Amino acid sequence: MDPLKFLNKSFGVYNIRGIYVEPTYWMAGAIVLLIFLLLFTVARIRWLYVHWNLGKSSMSMLFWGFLLAFIVEGFFILGGRTLFTEILGWKSAPKPISTLLDISRAKMIGVMGVTDEIPDSSAKEPPTYQSIVGDFESLSSDDKEAAKNFICAP
Numbered sequence: 001m002d003p004l005k006f007l008n009k010s011f012g013v014y015n016i017r018g019i020y021v022e023p024t025y026w027m028a029g030a031i032v033l034l035i036f037l038l039l040f041t042v043a044r045i046r047w048l049y050v051h052w053n054l055g056k057s058s059m060s061m062l063f064w065g066f067l068l069a070f071i072v073e074g075f076f077i078l079g080g081r082t083l084f085t086e087i088l089g090w091k092s093a094p095k096p097i098s099t100l101l102d103i104s105r106a107k108m109i110g111v112m113g114v115t116d117e118i119p120d121s122s123a124k125e126p127p128t129y130q131s132i133v134g135d136f137e138s139l140s141s142d143d144k145e146a147a148k149n150f151i152c153a154p
Contacts, residue, residue: 074108 007026
């Protein structure tokens with residue numbers, strides 16, 4: 001028997017939710033091979049996790065991780081915050097922590113030479129009818145006409 005005819009021989013035609021599938025022997029062999037490779041890969045990952053240690057390759061990753069954490073924390077300190085206080089959601093940290101933040105911020109500014117302040121975010125309350133009318137009344141006559149044309153335009 002011809003091997004190509006055997007490999008292309010079909011098991012039958014299956015209807016799966018309106019999709020017709022006609023599997024062949026080579027497809028079944030490929031699926032078995034892929035399942036074996038998947039299990040082999042999962043087993044290898046498990047072995048790596050079980051035998052994980054702080055060897056030479058992971059020490060460099062720890063170094064880069066700490067370096068990245070220091071850089072990000074430095075940006076937070078320049079802004080007058082820390083990652084810790086941001087996670088906890090403190091608006092005003094307790095006195096010992098705020099003193100430590102001020103000292104570390106002054107030291108960081110001295111080291112980096114930053115003179116510009118990073119402005120705090122100024123979130124406002126949602127606009128009310130009175131605030132909109134007050135803002136509209138403070139506009140010049142040309143701006144009032146432009147606003148009327150914008151609002152009343154079809």
